[in-house]
Amino acid sequence: MNDAVTDPRFKGRRVQPLTIRLNHWLNVLFIVLMAGSGLEIFAAYPSLGPQGAQYGWYPWQGVAPPAWLTIGGWLAGARHWHFAIAWLLVLNGVIYLAYFFARGEWRRRLFLPVRDARNALRMFGYYLRVLKTPPPPDFYNGLQRFAYSSLVMVVILQVLSGLAIYKPVQLHWLLRLFGGYDAARVVHLLGLVFIAIFVVTHVVLALSHPRELLAMITGGKRG
Numbered sequence: 001m002n003d004a005v006t007d008p009r010f011k012g013r014r015v016q017p018l019t020i021r022l023n024h025w026l027n028v029l030f031i032v033l034m035a036g037s038g039l040e041i042f043a044a045y046p047s048l049g050p051q052g053a054q055y056g057w058y059p060w061q062g063v064a065p066p067a068w069l070t071i072g073g074w075l076a077g078a079r080h081w082h083f084a085i086a087w088l089l090v091l092n093g094v095i096y097l098a099y100f101f102a103r104g105e106w107r108r109r110l111f112l113p114v115r116d117a118r119n120a121l122r123m124f125g126y127y128l129r130v131l132k133t134p135p136p137p138d139f140y141n142g143l144q145r146f147a148y149s150s151l152v153m154v155v156i157l158q159v160l161s162g163l164a165i166y167k168p169v170q171l172h173w174l175l176r177l178f179g180g181y182d183a184a185r186v187v188h189l190l191g192l193v194f195i196a197i198f199v200v201t202h203v204v205l206a207l208s209h210p211r212e213l214l215a216m217i218t219g220g221k222r223g
Contacts, residue, residue: 009104015139015220020105023096024216030089031199033081035192036071040078042189043070050182083166090159097152108139111149116142147198154194161188 016024046064049055072078100106111120118135119142125131127143135141140148164175164184178184206213214220 010108012222014222015215017099017103017105018219019099020096021216021219023092023099026092027089030085030092031195033071033085034089035196036069037078037081037085038188038192039065040070040072041075041082044075048182048186048189055182055186086159086162089155093155093159109145109148111142111145116145118142120146147202151195151198154191154198158188158191158195161185161191 043064045051047054047061048058054061070078072081100109119138121142122131122135123141123143126134160174161178161184164171164178165181165188168175168181175181175184178187206216
């Protein structure tokens with residue numbers, strides 16, 4: 001078993017501390033509201049690329065998302081929802097990162113290539129049925145750490161690309177980093193797609209491991 005499981009620095013601490021549990025379930029609410037309102041905004045111009053010069057590689061030009069996936073009812077209403085919830089999501093993220101590093105949770109949750117790359121590849125092989133046995137148990141396996149760490153990076157990218165779209169004149173320097181308004185919009189949409197895939201995969205795996213799901217509600221056992 002990896003030292004991350006038996007690290008004395010986490011002795012007496014629950015598997016899922018209260019701060020992380022609250023942050024997790026608030027993020028569930030915030031991401032649902034952000035995704036729904038974002039799709040309503042996208043529905044106002046459901047195409048990629050500048051008007052008159054749309055991107056040829058995008059096959060769903062002009063196809064709006066179904067109404068049941070959207071929140072806000074109309075463009076202005078969706079914008080109000082989107083930008084209001086965005087600041088709550090950012091605040092929640094700042095609290096999480098502060099706790100994450102101040103309390104040392106990064107040691108057992110953050111993907112560290114030297115420690116986790118081989119484990120992640122072995123776990124991926126196990127899921128693909130290439131390997132018959134999974135790697136040794138740990139607090140999280142390497143693939144989980146990679147997925148969770150990637151999600152944090154994508155959310156940060158979502159915030160930055162969203163700000164670039166929201167204030168393209170005031171934050172013109174940020175907009176240039178994304179390659180312009182239309183490119184930033186593509187990055188923002190692709191980020192949403194990544195988050196949606198992550199959420200679906202996460203839910204399926206959580207339902208197949210009910211103890212881990214229960215730990216995210218109760219906190220689980222103390223170390």
